[in-house]
Structures are given as structure tokens and as C-alpha cells.
Amino acid sequence: MGLFDKLAGWLGLKKKEVNVLCLGLDNSGKTTIINQLKPSNAQAQDIVPTIGFSIEKFKTSSLSFTVFDMSGQGRYRNLWEHYYKEGQAIIFVIDSGDKLRMVVAKEELDTLLNHPDIKHRRIPILFFANKMDLRDALSSVKVSQLLCLENIKDKPWHICASDAVKGEGLQEGVDWLQEQIALSNQNDENMRPS
Amino acid sequence: MDLNLNHVDYLQVGVTSQKTMKLLPAIGRKATQKVAVADHDGVVTCFGMKKGEAVPVFKSLPGQKISRLELGGALGTPQEKIFVCSGSEVRGFTKKGKQFLSFEANLTESINAMHVSGADLFVCASYIYNHYCDCKDQDYYLSGDKINDIVCLPVETVGRTVPILACQDRVLRVLQGSELLYDVEVPGPPSVLELHNKDGGKDGEEVLYGTADGKLGLIKIERSAPVTRWEIDNKKKKGGVLCMDTFDILGDGVKDILVGRDDGTVEVYGLDSSGEHTLRFEHVLSESVTSIQGGCVGKETFDEIITTTYTGWVSGLTTEPQQMEAGPGEEVKMSRETQTKVAALRAELEQLQVKVLQGREKYQQSSQSSTAVSAVPVFSINDKFTLCQDDASYSLTLEVQTAIDNLLLQSDVPIDLLDVDKNSAVVSFSECDSEPNGNFLLATYRCQANTTRLELKVRSIEGQYGTLQAYITPRLQPKTCQVRQYQIKPLSLHQRTHTIDQDRPMNTLSLVGQFSFAEIHSWVVFCLPEVPEKTPAGENITFFFQNTFLGTQLEATYCKGEAHFKSDNISTISILKDVLTKEATKRKINLNISYEVNEDSVNHTLRMIHPKLEYQLLLAKKVQLIDALKELQVHEGNADFLIPEYRSILEESTHLLEEYKKQPAHLERLYGMITDLFIDKFKFKGQNVKTKVSLLLEILDNYDLNSLIDFFNEA
Numbered sequence: 001m002g003l004f005d006k007l008a009g010w011l012g013l014k015k016k017e018v019n020v021l022c023l024g025l026d027n028s029g030k031t032t033i034i035n036q037l038k039p040s041n042a043q044a045q046d047i048v049p050t051i052g053f054s055i056e057k058f059k060t061s062s063l064s065f066t067v068f069d070m071s072g073q074g075r076y077r078n079l080w081e082h083y084y085k086e087g088q089a090i091i092f093v094i095d096s097g098d099k100l101r102m103v104v105a106k107e108e109l110d111t112l113l114n115h116p117d118i119k120h121r122r123i124p125i126l127f128f129a130n131k132m133d134l135r136d137a138l139s140s141v142k143v144s145q146l147l148c149l150e151n152i153k154d155k156p157w158h159i160c161a162s163d164a165v166k167g168e169g170l171q172e173g174v175d176w177l178q179e180q181i182a183l184s185n186q187n188d189e190n191m192r193p194s
Numbered sequence: 195m196d197l198n199l200n201h202v203d204y205l206q207v208g209v210t211s212q213k214t215m216k217l218l219p220a221i222g223r224k225a226t227q228k229v230a231v232a233d234h235d236g237v238v239t240c241f242g243m244k245k246g247e248a249v250p251v252f253k254s255l256p257g258q259k260i261s262r263l264e265l266g267g268a269l270g271t272p273q274e275k276i277f278v279c280s281g282s283e284v285r286g287f288t289k290k291g292k293q294f295l296s297f298e299a300n301l302t303e304s305i306n307a308m309h310v311s312g313a314d315l316f317v318c319a320s321y322i323y324n325h326y327c328d329c330k331d332q333d334y335y336l337s338g339d340k341i342n343d344i345v346c347l348p349v350e351t352v353g354r355t356v357p358i359l360a361c362q363d364r365v366l367r368v369l370q371g372s373e374l375l376y377d378v379e380v381p382g383p384p385s386v387l388e389l390h391n392k393d394g395g396k397d398g399e400e401v402l403y404g405t406a407d408g409k410l411g412l413i414k415i416e417r418s419a420p421v422t423r424w425e426i427d428n429k430k431k432k433g434g435v436l437c438m439d440t441f442d443i444l445g446d447g448v449k450d451i452l453v454g455r456d457d458g459t460v461e462v463y464g465l466d467s468s469g470e471h472t473l474r475f476e477h478v479l480s481e482s483v484t485s486i487q488g489g490c491v492g493k494e495t496f497d498e499i500i501t502t503t504y505t506g507w508v509s510g511l512t513t514e515p516q517q518m519e520a521g522p523g524e525e526v527k528m529s530r531e532t533q534t535k536v537a538a539l540r541a542e543l544e545q546l547q548v549k550v551l552q553g554r555e556k557y558q559q560s561s562q563s564s565t566a567v568s569a570v571p572v573f574s575i576n577d578k579f580t581l582c583q584d585d586a587s588y589s590l591t592l593e594v595q596t597a598i599d600n601l602l603l604q605s606d607v608p609i610d611l612l613d614v615d616k617n618s619a620v621v622s623f624s625e626c627d628s629e630p631n632g633n634f635l636l637a638t639y640r641c642q643a644n645t646t647r648l649e650l651k652v653r654s655i656e657g658q659y660g661t662l663q664a665y666i667t668p669r670l671q672p673k674t675c676q677v678r679q680y681q682i683k684p685l686s687l688h689q690r691t692h693t694i695d696q697d698r699p700m701n702t703l704s705l706v707g708q709f710s711f712a713e714i715h716s717w718v719v720f721c722l723p724e725v726p727e728k729t730p731a732g733e734n735i736t737f738f739f740q741n742t743f744l745g746t747q748l749e750a751t752y753c754k755g756e757a758h759f760k761s762d763n764i765s766t767i768s769i770l771k772d773v774l775t776k777e778a779t780k781r782k783i784n785l786n787i788s789y790e791v792n793e794d795s796v797n798h799t800l801r802m803i804h805p806k807l808e809y810q811l812l813l814a815k816k817v818q819l820i821d822a823l824k825e826l827q828v829h830e831g832n833a834d835f836l837i838p839e840y841r842s843i844l845e846e847s848t849h850l851l852e853e854y855k856k857q858p859a860h861l862e863r864l865y866g867m868i869t870d871l872f873i874d875k876f877k878f879k880g881q882n883v884k885t886k887v888s889l890l891l892e893i894l895d896n897y898d899l900n901s902l903i904d905f906f907n908e909a
Contacts, residue, residue: 133496
């Protein structure tokens with residue numbers, strides 16, 4: 001890192017860039033969540049099922065996120081693993097009204113966690129128990145039980161109930177993610193020989 | 195789909211009356227609504243929720259106890275003017291808290307029900323109904339019994355003013371101007387009325403009612419006659435209905451019925467397309483629910499049920515999920531809101547503790563003074579002493595605004611206290627000597643922490659009358675106690691009905707003498723429950739009663755100087771005769787008493803008792819066998835060798851024991867009634883048969899209906 005870049009980083013002029021993977025089954029609301037996090041003038045009006053994947057960017061107070069918004073449809077799910085290496089954080093979206101496919105979500109999550117590119121890296125995972133506005137939606141605690149999140153021991157994780165259409169609950173989740181990334185950066189810098 | 199609602203507390207105000215909380219209509223689309231609530235201190239509070247905090251919009255100054263709160267406004271505009279009534283005055287506030295109306299209704303009694311519709315104001319005091327238009331007197335009606343609630347069909351859809359009064363004597367009175375159009379009989383004393391779907395349905399004529407004994411119903415008030423749509427029975431013995439509302443909480447497009455009861459139950463009844471209703475949700479609060487509303491207060495787009503309890507807690511049952519975030523770690527994380535709440539409460543508590551300590555020291559010092567008087571803190575008690583139809587017992591419910599420490603019950607008549615499952619209080623019966631001081635019962639209930647409501651069941655004997663006293667001590671400093679008195683009437687197990695069966699063999703008792711209509715009415719009030727204290731209008735009156743224990747009936751007709759009582763039970767007539775003579779002697783009035791005994795009536799009454807007695811005897815017999823049979827079963831390992839009759843007893847043993855426990859002294863009571871009947875029958879003939887009672891008891895021990903009837907005829 002050059003002196004100027006460092007200076008800019010200190011002064012907060014240049015934001016640090018992070019790559020985030022947004023995963024989840026189809027129709028869980030990944031694109032809607034990302035869309036909702038973008039500034040209001042850049043938001044899309046219509047959201048259609050994602051084909052393959054798309055790359056989106058948005059900024060928070062201290063970080064600039066680059067999100068790989070992956071398609072969750074069955075035939076595209078094998079694309080996910082190609083991007084695992086780049087990911088510095090994962091957002092996993094669950095449709096909390098879809099009790100039937102909760103097991104599918106759990107299966108996909110388990111394969112993700114056991115992937116060699118992910119298994120030994122301490123990357124933060126943020127879960128969104130989305131569509132909490134539905135009357136029959138499961139609570140975030142219930143979702144975390146069904147997905148056996150308590151078994152994740154070596155990675156920091158967090159689950160938030162969210163309503164992506166209204167944007168409720170998203171900020172809390174992204175705040176946590178930011179905090180975790182800042183934390184891991186500190187650790188990285190501490191470990192680097194000066 | 196099952197409904198999942200989470201309980202959230204919003205704000206606490208003072209003690210509230212029935213129907214004193216409303217939601218103001220939302221401004222704009224889908225925004226949260228404001229809550230207007232009024233309490234016994236006379237304060238009207240209007241608040242909205244912002245990020246979990248109650249933000250007051252306005253708060254009026256304290257005054258007289260507010261008994262109702264209604265919303266109104268010009269017809270066709272949002273109904274957002276707040277009307278409250280206290281004493282005999284009606285006040286109106288705008289949604290901003292500006293008082294624009296203060297109207298003195300000039301009634302002698304205080305208003306306890308009110309309805310507002312445009313410029314029309316309908317108010318009801320205990321027996322009086324008054325209609326004002328632009329504060330000018332329009333119509334007036336004097337009801338025969340206490341008015342509990344009033345509602346008017348919507349003028350916009352019906353096109354005429356149709357006020358409906360809910361009266362204590364189990365009727366809804368439909369008025370036209372100052373005249374009674376017709377009355378509608380309902381299965382219990384109606385306590386609350388509400389328009390169905392808030393607008394009375396398609397024709398605007400549908401009215402929901404809830405009764406004090408927990409029943410619900412829907413009635414269509416048509417121009418000439420009522421049509422009953424449906425009724426919901428109260429089989430589970432839930433409390434009386436205090437408030438109702440219609441709101442689509444299930445989100446299926448049809449408005450559901452929200453019900454709040456005096457035992458704290460909140461229910462949601464869903465209506466499907468064919469008009470059938472099913473219970474969809476039930477939640478129990480620990481205090482009686484005085485107001486219920488459907489709407490959206492806590493967070494926009496999440497519908498909820500807003501309730502107010504007697505002690506003034508405004509809380510919501512919301513569809514919003516409560517725990518929004520979680521992470522790894524064993525302990526349950528508190529949300530930020532909860533944490534700030536805990537911290538705020540802790541700080542407040544510390545401050546208060548210091549203040550109270552200082553105050554207490556000051557009080558201790560000043561209490562040494564010889565001239566000073568220590569004032570007693572006043573607390574309000576919400577009590578109800580009602581007759582339950584199904585088990586012929588009285589239920590006494592007491593509710594205090596703070597936790598009850600203990601309750602002392604004293605009675606000067608023999609009564610049984612029955613167990614109530616809901617009660618967590620510890621009972622201890624003190625021994626009392628009934629001879630010198632007329633004490634038949636002394637019982638103490640020590641309550642568990644935070645019990646504000648206590649329910650007791652009392653069973654009395656007909657003919658034995660007196661008072662039951664309750665001494666209530668709440669957990670307050672300094673400790674004080676309030677006494678409440680309840681009359682146990684001579685014919686305490688009689689309940690008012692609308693009609694009786696005229697074909698039964700009747701005994702008659704006639705009184706002729708120099709008494710006024712008011713006097714004879716006051717004697718009837720003294721003898722029988724559920725009779726209005728006010729002397730009815732007109733020359734003469736007829737009341738019908740039914741004995742809840744035996745099913746026998748009584749007809750009372752009286753006017754000035756003359757009274758006739760008809761019953762198929764000789765004991766009822768005998769009790770009436772004794773009590774009325776005593777009352778007349780007290781007032782030095784000469785009474786001419788004549789009676790006519792129908793010989794068939796005794797056999798008729800015995801036949802009515804027969805199934806109950808037989809059931810009790812059989813039950814007692816079966817229960818006696820249970821222990822022995824159980825021992826056999828344990829020894830042999832199974833019960834296959836037993837005869838089928840015993841096997842069925844073993845199978846039903848838990849149920850039988852439960853039944854037996856539920857009806858203590860039931861058999862003795864029936865024996866007592868038969869003995870009374872026996873003595874009374876011969877008393878009217880002028881014979882004293884007290885010596886033959888032992889013989890009668892012997893016959894009862896080997897009970898057979900025919901031999902009993904024979905004995906009654908022969909002796």
C-alpha cells in the first residue's frame with residue numbers, strides 16, 4: 001500500500017473495498033435486499049429472477065461493498081463455488097415463510113460451510129431471515145434452530161429478521177457485518193510484520 | 195392458519211372502566227395509530243408509539259372518574275373527536291387535545307354508557323336513557339332495569355335513529371323516539387354491545403352482544419322484529435364479556451371478532467364465508483380486560499390487538515416478531531430496546547427508593563404527633579358477586595389495582611367455599627363457634643405475589659339469608675383494609691327468566707294488606723336476586739324466576755296492597771312466607787296471608803330431584819369402591835378377572851374422583867332439601883313432623899323413589 005493510499009485510508013477519504021457473496025435459495029429475496037441497500041436514486045423498480053449472477057456495489061459509512069448477487073435457482077447453484085475464493089464475507093438469505101424448503105437451505109448451507117475454500121477461513125456470515133412481514137413467518141431464533149446455526153463454531157455469524165421490501169432489519173445486519181470486517185482487518189494488520 | 199401474537203406493554207395509566215380506550219383513525223395511508231385512553235383519575239391520555247417509546251400527544255387534567263370514551267365527528271368525516279363522560283358531564287376533545295365541548299347533561303345519576311353519532315349524543319345513566327341533538331334534549335326513556343350499554347344503528351345506512359339498550363334483565367330494548375319499539379331476549383345479562391363490522395353489516399342492522407356470563411351473539415335488528423343470527427355458548431366457563439371489537443387480524447379479508455373478558459381472556463373468533471365462527475386465538479392476561487381494539491400502534495404494517503386492563507396497562511398483541519436478531523453464544527441476547535428499558539427502570543427505581551425512604555422517615559416522625567390524623571390510602575376494588583347457572587353457586591371475583599396480600603371472608607350464614615382451579619391463593623379455615631356470635635365461616639386467602647385478581651366460588655342454602663363480608667388487604671404501605679358486603683338472599687339460588695312452564699302443579703301464596711307498591715317491591719328485592727332496586731313503573735309487575743339447583747320455578751305478581759306468588763316447590767313458598775311475614779312484622783303492617791297447596795306438587799318436586807339424587811348416590815357408591823378395586827388390580831397385575839361393571843369403574847376412576855371432589859356435600863344438600871320439603875309440606879297442613887325426620891333419613895339411605903313418595907303421602 002502506497003503512502004498516499006494509506007493517508008487517504010486514515011483520513012477516511014478512500015473507503016476500503018470488500019467482496020461479499022450473497023447466497024440463498026431462489027425466491028428468498030437476495031436481489032431485493034441488495035437493491036434496498038443501494039442509494040435510493042440507484043434502486044431498480046422491477047426485480048426479476050437473477051440469471052447466473054450479477055455484480056452490484058454499494059457503500060456504507062466506512063466500507064464499499066462489491067456484492068456478487070448469485071442466482072439461487074437449482075441449475076445455477078453450482079456457480080456459487082467459483083466465487084468462494086474472492087468472498088470476504090457471506091450474506092445468506094433465507095425465506096422464513098418457506099418452511100418446506102428450510103431443509104434445502106440447510107443442505108446448501110452445510111455444503112457451503114464444508115467447501116475447502118470456506119472451511120478453514122474465518123469469514124463472517126450474516127443470515128437474513130427474510131420476509132418476516134408474512135403472517136406465518138418463522139422467527140429468527142426458530143430459523144437459526146432449524147438451520148442448526150449453533151453448530152458453527154469457527155466463524156462469526158449473526159442472524160437478523162428482515163423485510164427486504166420495506167428495508168427493515170437490513171441496516172442492523174450490515175452494521176454487524178461492517179463491525180466484523182473492521183475487526184478482522186485490525187487483526188490482519190496486527191499480524192503483518194511492520 | 196394459526197395466529198401467533200406477541201405481547202408488548204406500552205404504557206400504564208390509572209384504573210380504567212369498561213370501554214375507555216379507542217384508537218384514533220390513522221392519518222395518511224398505513225401509518226401507526228394514536229391511542230386515546232381515559233382512567234378513574236379523570237385523565238384522558240393520547241399517545242403514539244415511536245421506536246418502542248410512548249410519546250404523549252396530550253394529557254388532560256385530573257378530574258372525576260371517566261366511565262366511557264367514544265370517538266365521534268361530523269358524519270362522513272374521519273371520527274377523530276374524543277368524547278368522554280364523567281359524572282353527568284360529557285366533554286369533547288379534538289385529536290390535538292383542545293377541549294371544544296363541555297356539556298352538563300343535568301342527570302341525577304352519573305352517566306355509565308354513551309354513544310356519539312354526528313351531532314347526536316345518546317347517554318345512559320343507571321335507568322335513564324337520554325338523547326340530545328346539538329346539546330338539545332330530544333328523547334327520554336326510563337328502563338325497567340339497569341342499562342349496561344347503548345349502541346345506535348348507523349344513521350347513514352339505516353336512515354333513522356335506532357338506539358338499542360342492553361339491560362341487566364336479559365333483554366335488549368330497541369327504542370323509537372321515546373318509546374319502546376320491541377325488546378329482544380338474550381341468554382344472559384348483556385354487558386356490551388357493538389355494531390358488527392363496525393358499520394352494522396350490509397344493511398347496518400347487525401349488532402353483536404356479549405353477556406356478563408360470557409356468551410356472545412349476533413342479532414339483526416330489523417324494523418319490526420329481531421332475527422338471531424348466531425350465539426356462542428360459554429361451556430368452558432370463561433369470564434363475562436367486557437369489550438368487543440371487529441377487526442381483520444387474521445388478514446383473510448373478513449373482519450374477525452375480538453373479545454375481552456373479565457378473567458383476562460382475549461379471544462379472536464374468525465368468520466368464514468358462510469358466517470360460521472371458530473375460535474382462532476386465545477391469550478390470557480392476569481387482569482380483566484376493559485377495552486379491546488384492533489389496529490396498528492407499535493410498528494406500521496404490523497396489525498395488532500390493543501387491550502387495556504383494569505389496572506390501566508395498555509398493551510398490544512402484535513403480529514410483529516419479537517426477537518429480531520441472534521448470534522452465537524449460550525445466553526439469549528437482549529435487544530437494545532430491552533436493555534435501555536431495563537436501565538431506565540433501574541435508575542427510576544433507585545430514585546424512587548431514596549424518595550420513599552425519606553418520605554417514610556418523615557411519616558414516622560409526624561405520626562408521633564398527638565394532634566395529627568393518619569389518612570388511609572384509598573384503593574379501588576372491582577368486585578362482582580354473581581350466580582352461576584350451571585352449578586348453582588355464586589362466584590365472587592375481586593380485583594384490586596395493586597397486588598392483594600390477603601383476603602378474609604366472614605359469613606353469618608352457613609355457606610360452602612368451593613375450589614377454583616385458577617386460584618393460586620392459600621386458604622385456611624379458622625374454627626368458628628356459630629352459637630354466640632353468628633359466625634358460620636371464617637376463611638383467609640393468602641395470595642401469591644402479584645395476584646391482583648381473585649375468584650372464589652360460594653354455595654349457599656336456600657332459606658338461610660344474611661351477609662357475606664370480604665376484608666381485602668392489598669400490598670400497600672401503610673397496610674390498610676377495605677370491607678365489602680354481599681347479601682345472600684333468602685331465595686339465593688333463583689335466577690330471573692323470561693317465561694315459565696304454566697302446566698306444572700303450582701302452589702300459591704297470596705298476601706293482602708296495607709302495603710304500598712314500593713314496599714312490596716323492596717321486600718321482593720330483599721328475597722330474590724336479580725330484581726332491580728328501583729320500583730318499576732306502572733301499577734303492577736310480574737317477575738319469573740327459576741331455581742338453578744332443582745329447576746323449579748316461581749312467578750311473582752304484585753301491585754299495591756296485593757301480591758301473589760306461584761311456585762311448584764313448597765319450600766320456596768314456605769321460605770317466602772316466613773321472610774315476608776318477618777318483614778311485615780318489622781314494619782308493623784297487618785298482612786292477610788292465604789295459601790293454596792297443590793298435592794301433586796310435592797310428587798312433582800320429588801321427581802325433579804330424583805335424577806340428581808340417583809346420580810349422586812351412584813357416584814358415591816362407585817367412589818367408595820375405587821380404592822378396593824385399585825388394590826385388587828395392583829395385586830393381580832390386571833383387571834381382566836373383574837366383572838365388566840367394576841372394570842368400567844376402574845377405567846373411569848380419575849373422572850369419577852374428580853366429579854366427586856367437585857360436588858362436596860352435594861348429597862347432604864339434596865337430603866336437606868328433601869327434609870325441608872317434607873317439613874314444609876306438613877307445616878302448611880298445620881302439623882309438626884320434626885320427629886319423623888329420622889325415619890325419612892333412613893328411607894333416604896336406602897333410596898327408592900316410590901317408597902319415598904309413599905312415605906311423603908302417608909306420614
